[in-house]
Amino acid sequence: xGMTVVLEVQNLSVAYAMPGGALQAVRDVSLSVARGEVLGxxxxxxxxxxxxxxxxxxxxxxxARVGQGxxxxxxxxxxxxxxAAQRALRGRSVAMVFQDPMTAFNPVLxxxxxxxxxxxxxxxxxxxxDRLAAMLDRVGIPDAARCLGRYPHELSGGMRQRVAIAAALxxxxxxxxxxxxxxxxxxxxxxxxxxxxRDLRTTxxxxxxxVTHHLGVIAxxxxxxxxxxxxxxxxxxxxxxxxxxxxxxYTRALLACDPAVVDPASGRLPTIAGRLPDLTAPPPGCAxxxxxxxxxxxxxxxxxxxxxxxxxxxxxxxxxx
Amino acid sequence: xxxxxxxxxxxxxxxxxxxxxxxxxxxxxxxxxSVGRGESVALVGESGSGKTTLARAVMGLQAISGGAVRFxxxxxxxxxxxxxxxxxxxxxxxxATASLxxxxxxxxxxxxxxxIHRQPLPDPARTARELLATVGLPPAIAHRYPHELSGGQARRVGxxxxxxxxxxxxxxxxxxxxxxxxVQAEVLNLMADLRRDMGLAYLIITHNLAVVRHVADRIVxxxxxxxxxxxxxxxxxxAPAHPYTASLIAAEPKPDPRKRRADxxxxxEVPSILRRPKGCEFHTRCPxxxxxxxxxxxxxxxxxxxxLARCHFADQHQE
Numbered sequence: 001x002g003m004t005v006v007l008e009v010q011n012l013s014v015a016y017a018m019p020g021g022a023l024q025a026v027r028d029v030s031l032s033v034a035r036g037e038v039l040g041x042x043x044x045x046x047x048x049x050x051x052x053x054x055x056x057x058x059x060x061x062x063x064a065r066v067g068q069g070x071x072x073x074x075x076x077x078x079x080x081x082x083x084a085a086q087r088a089l090r091g092r093s094v095a096m097v098f099q100d101p102m103t104a105f106n107p108v109l110x111x112x113x114x115x116x117x118x119x120x121x122x123x124x125x126x127x128x129x130d131r132l133a134a135m136l137d138r139v140g141i142p143d144a145a146r147c148l149g150r151y152p153h154e155l156s157g158g159m160r161q162r163v164a165i166a167a168a169l170x171x172x173x174x175x176x177x178x179x180x181x182x183x184x185x186x187x188x189x190x191x192x193x194x195x196x197x198r199d200l201r202t203t204x205x206x207x208x209x210x211v212t213h214h215l216g217v218i219a220x221x222x223x224x225x226x227x228x229x230x231x232x233x234x235x236x237x238x239x240x241x242x243x244x245x246x247x248x249x250y251t252r253a254l255l256a257c258d259p260a261v262v263d264p265a266s267g268r269l270p271t272i273a274g275r276l277p278d279l280t281a282p283p284p285g286c287a288x289x290x291x292x293x294x295x296x297x298x299x300x301x302x303x304x305x306x307x308x309x310x311x312x313x314x315x316x317x318x319x320x321x
Numbered sequence: 322x323x324x325x326x327x328x329x330x331x332x333x334x335x336x337x338x339x340x341x342x343x344x345x346x347x348x349x350x351x352x353x354x355s356v357g358r359g360e361s362v363a364l365v366g367e368s369g370s371g372k373t374t375l376a377r378a379v380m381g382l383q384a385i386s387g388g389a390v391r392f393x394x395x396x397x398x399x400x401x402x403x404x405x406x407x408x409x410x411x412x413x414x415x416x417a418t419a420s421l422x423x424x425x426x427x428x429x430x431x432x433x434x435x436x437i438h439r440q441p442l443p444d445p446a447r448t449a450r451e452l453l454a455t456v457g458l459p460p461a462i463a464h465r466y467p468h469e470l471s472g473g474q475a476r477r478v479g480x481x482x483x484x485x486x487x488x489x490x491x492x493x494x495x496x497x498x499x500x501x502x503x504v505q506a507e508v509l510n511l512m513a514d515l516r517r518d519m520g521l522a523y524l525i526i527t528h529n530l531a532v533v534r535h536v537a538d539r540i541v542x543x544x545x546x547x548x549x550x551x552x553x554x555x556x557x558x559x560a561p562a563h564p565y566t567a568s569l570i571a572a573e574p575k576p577d578p579r580k581r582r583a584d585x586x587x588x589x590e591v592p593s594i595l596r597r598p599k600g601c602e603f604h605t606r607c608p609x610x611x612x613x614x615x616x617x618x619x620x621x622x623x624x625x626x627x628x629l630a631r632c633h634f635a636d637q638h639q640e
Contacts, residue, residue, distance in 0.1 A: 042503035191572040216574025257506040260531035269506035
C-alpha cells in the first residue's frame, strides 16, 4: 500500500499510582496510524482509551507512569524526549481536539487572541488575522473575520468545536487526535462535525485519531478501528470488518447492544452482564472472560494475539481453534 | 380515559426586564400534549428547543405565562398544587451524579422524597433496601456515597429516588446521556420493566433518536418552542411528516460503515429565539422551503395519516 506510518505506539503500558496499588490503565498496546488515515479507538468508560490518547500527545497526568513501551512520532520516541522538545512537538506535530469545546477555551479572551497565542507560540507568521480567518472559513464558520473578535460564550458548542479543529489544523500537524469530538453536541451538529472531519481529509494529509464510545461516529468516519477493553486492544481491523465480521466476543456484544441496531419491536435490549475487572490486579488470562458468554476453561490462561486476516488482530482464545 | 398529564396551550415567556422587551421572550409557545396512563411519550428537539423548560414548567419550577397543566384531569395551580403534583410525578435528572448530594448516603438519598413531602417512613432502612432492589442494586450500596458509584449505578439511584413515592408519571431528562452503550441498554430495560410492573407513564426528554425508537409510544418534536410534529413513534420514523423531523432522523450517525451518508441532512444551527424567522420558523434550514414558507407560518394541522404536523406540505412529504 505504501502507507507512511506517522505515529506508532509500541507495547505501551501506562499505570496510575493509587492508594490501593497501581491501576493499569493501558496494557501492552501496539497501534500505528499512517498518513491520510483515520484510526478509531473505540471502547466504553474505563477501557483506557483516553489515557492512550493522552499518551499519544504526551499529555499524561502527573500520576500516570509509563511502564514500558514507546510512542514514536516519525520515528522519534516522544516519551523519552526532554520536556522542551516535547512541547515543541506538541501542537506542531501532534494536535488534540477535546470533548468539551467550552472548557478548552479561556472565557475572558477572544477567539482570535487565543488561536493567535496558540499558533503564535510555534510560528508567529501563522498568527496573522487573515490566515486565522481563512482557516476558520475553511472549517465552516460563517463571517470568520468577525468570529475572531468574539468570546467563547458567544459561540454555540458546534462553532467552538469548529474553532478548536481550526486551531489544531493551522499548525498542519502530522497527527490530529480528537477525544470524543462530538459527544457534547446535538445530533445535527454532530453530523456537521463528522462531515467536516471527513471533508478535511481531502486537504489535510496528516493522520487522524478519533477516540469515542459512539459506534455511529466510528462507523461514519474511520478507516481502521481498535476496540479497547480493560486497557488492552482486544480487536483491530478495517472498519467494515469490525462492524460486519467482528471476531472478539466483546466487540460483538458491544455492537449488539447499540439501540440503533436493535429492532424496536424486539422489546428488550441486549446488555453485557458483569463489570470491568479490577485493573489494580488484572487477571492473567482474558480480561473479558468473566462476562463472556462463550468462555472456555482455557480463557483464564494468557491470551495469544492472532491474525485472522491481513490488517486484523484479535486477542481471544476461541478463534485459535 | 383521562390522561395522566395534559398540557393545554402551554406558553412560557422568559422575562427580559427591558423597557421595550417587557412582554418577555417566548420560550414555549402554545404547546399542547398529553401523556396517557402507562404511556411513554418522547419529547425531542435540539438544544434550545425548549424541552427542559417544558419539564420545568410541568413540575412547577418555571412560571407559566399561558395555558394550563392538568394532572389526572384536574388543573394544577399555585404552590400547593405543584407541590402535590411533584409527589405524584417524579423527575429523573440529566446528570445523575450531580443530582445526588455528595454528603448523603445512597440509603438516605433514595428515601429523601418521604422527608421532603412529609410522608410516613416507619423503617427507612427497609424502604431503602426495597427501592434499591426495584432498580436492581444490592442492599450494601445504601451505605455508599455518590462519588463511589459508577455512572450506571448513579443513574439507577436516580430512578430509585424518582420511584420512592410511587409516582404515576416520571419525567426523565436525557435518561441515558453520557452512559456507555451497554449501560444505556440496562437503564432502558429497567425503565421498560418498571413501566410494565408499576404502570408508570413516562415523559422522556432526549435528543437521542435511537433511544426514542425503543422507549416511546408517541413522539412530540419541538422546534424553537413549538410542536412541529406529533404522532406514533413507528409511524413518525417510517415517514416523518415534517422536514425537521426527517432531518433529525437522517442526521443520526448509523453504526454501519456501509451506510455512510454522502451529504448533510441539515445545515446551520437553530436560530436565536431573539430573532425568530418570519413565516415557517424552520424555513431557514429547510431543504424543501418555498416562497410560501418564507411568508406564511403554517399551523399545526392533522395530516391525512392522522398525525399532527406544522408544515404547509406535510401531506406531500409522506406520499
